[in-house]
Amino acid sequence: MIILNDKPGQLCNRLWAFSFFIAFALKHRVGIYIPNFREYESYFENLAAVPDVHFRIVRKPQIIDTLTYQCYRLATKLLRIISSFFSVKFFGIYLDSHHWTHESWAFSLLKKRANIVYLGSWFHPKDVAALLEYKDALIKLFEPKNIYKKKVETLFGDLRLRHDVIIGIHIRRRDYADFHGGAYLFDDAVYLRYMKAFKDGYGEKRICYFLSSDEPVDGSSFKEYEAVSLEAPTMIEDIYALSKCDYILGPPSTFSMWASFVGNVPMRIVRYGNEKLSLDQFSPILYQNVFKNGERFHHIDENAGTALHEKSLLG
Numbered sequence: 001m002i003i004l005n006d007k008p009g010q011l012c013n014r015l016w017a018f019s020f021f022i023a024f025a026l027k028h029r030v031g032i033y034i035p036n037f038r039e040y041e042s043y044f045e046n047l048a049a050v051p052d053v054h055f056r057i058v059r060k061p062q063i064i065d066t067l068t069y070q071c072y073r074l075a076t077k078l079l080r081i082i083s084s085f086f087s088v089k090f091f092g093i094y095l096d097s098h099h100w101t102h103e104s105w106a107f108s109l110l111k112k113r114a115n116i117v118y119l120g121s122w123f124h125p126k127d128v129a130a131l132l133e134y135k136d137a138l139i140k141l142f143e144p145k146n147i148y149k150k151k152v153e154t155l156f157g158d159l160r161l162r163h164d165v166i167i168g169i170h171i172r173r174r175d176y177a178d179f180h181g182g183a184y185l186f187d188d189a190v191y192l193r194y195m196k197a198f199k200d201g202y203g204e205k206r207i208c209y210f211l212s213s214d215e216p217v218d219g220s221s222f223k224e225y226e227a228v229s230l231e232a233p234t235m236i237e238d239i240y241a242l243s244k245c246d247y248i249l250g251p252p253s254t255f256s257m258w259a260s261f262v263g264n265v266p267m268r269i270v271r272y273g274n275e276k277l278s279l280d281q282f283s284p285i286l287y288q289n290v291f292k293n294g295e296r297f298h299h300i301d302e303n304a305g306t307a308l309h310e311k312s313l314l315g
Contacts, residue, residue: 001116005076006101007036008122011235012254014040015142016288017121021110022053022141023134024127028111033057035072043236045143053141076118092116131287139262144236152241155230163208163226167198168242168265170250171213183271183300184251188221190273194249195225197277210245212238212256247282252297260285267291271300 002025008017018034025032031052038055041047047055057068076095082088084097095118096103103119107127110117131138159166169191176185199207209227211217217229230237235255242248242256243263250256252269260267266282283293290296 001113002030002032002110003116003118004032004034004036004121005095005103005118006120006122008101009254011040011043012239012258013122015258016254019138019142020126020128020131021119021121021124023130023138024107024110025052026050026134026137027127027130030111030113035069038069040236043144043148043234044141045145046141050137050141094118126287128287135261142262144240148234148237149240151230151233152237152244155228156241156244159208159210159228162206164205165202165207165247166210166245167195167207168210168212168245168248168250168256168259169195169227170242170248170253170256171211171215171217172251172253172255174214176251180299186251186270186273188218190270192222192225193273194270194277195222195227198247198249199225201277201279210241212242212250247279249277252299254288257285257288261287269297 002021004018004021006017008014014037018037022032022034029052031054033054035055041055047053048059056065057072058065079088079093079095080097080100083093083095088095092112092115094103094105094109094115099120100118101120102123104124105117105119107125109115110119156166171186171191173185176182179185195209198209207226209222209225211222211227211229212233213229219227219229230241233241239255239259239262242259243265245259245263245265248256248260248265248267250270252271256267259265261284264284266284268277268282283291283295286292289298
């Protein structure tokens with residue numbers, strides 16, 4: 001049994017971090033328990049559909065589930081205390097009593113069904129081959145509920161009748177004021193510049209822009225273009241909508257990367273506010289930070305080399 005004990009950021013950080021190990025568990029037929037996804041479970045249709053993938057130990061009734069979850073947390077704390085004095089590996093239990101978000105173990109340990117292995121999903125090396133092999137299963141597992149899909153499909157059904165191309169523009173503002181020193185906090189003028197580049201590049205084709213933002217969109221800023229957004233969208237609705245676009249453009253984000261991944265949508269990451277744009281720069285996401293055309297994304301302040309969360313097993 002693999003237990004993913006970390007909680008790396010918001011929804012799409014967790015989708016990426018957890019998906020690698022879900023795929024690994026499916027590939028090697030071991031159980032996996034993911035306790036730290038509870039606030040997002042209501043978005044998804046099929047989380048209980050895969051026998052060896054557990055987001056809850058007991059699903060119903062609610063009071064039993066809550067008690068079971070609290071017992072799991074207490075047992076984990078006790079195990080950590082005990083393991084600081086005595087090794088519990090003798091019993092097939094692997095956990096680090098101090099660096100629990102950075103726990104990293106040999107893949108051979110994860111494959112053994114009899115073991116209970118706690119690990120931190122964000123920093124642990126990833127089995128990329130497993131993710132690619134089980135991509136369709138992951139997309140099915142994290143399929144949005146129909147109530148969210150219907151809202152998006154109604155909008156896009158209408159847009160497709162009136163437009164040839166739909167461009168997804170991902171606008172990220174709130175937490176990006178501080179993220180990497182505000183390097184990716186772009187104002188409306190930057191997005192308008194790229195929207196104009198799209199229009200110029202497509203000539204006479206009817207273009208529509210879908211705006212996905214973590215704050216209300218000021219429609220007056222984009223009135224010169226055919227631009228739409230969902231009314232009071234949930235995160236999963238905006239992700240699903242971006243996955244239905246023909247192209248995605250925006251600052252670096254696991255949010256838009258996940259949309260590109262599940263929808264196979266060509267994507268272009270904006271690193272600076274004054275880049276030149278061309279359609280041949282777009283490519284679908286193969287897996288986090290890596291595009292199908294072979295390009296890898298690195299933050300503008302990273303040194304040469306591979307980011308910790310990109311470490312992977314390629315075979």
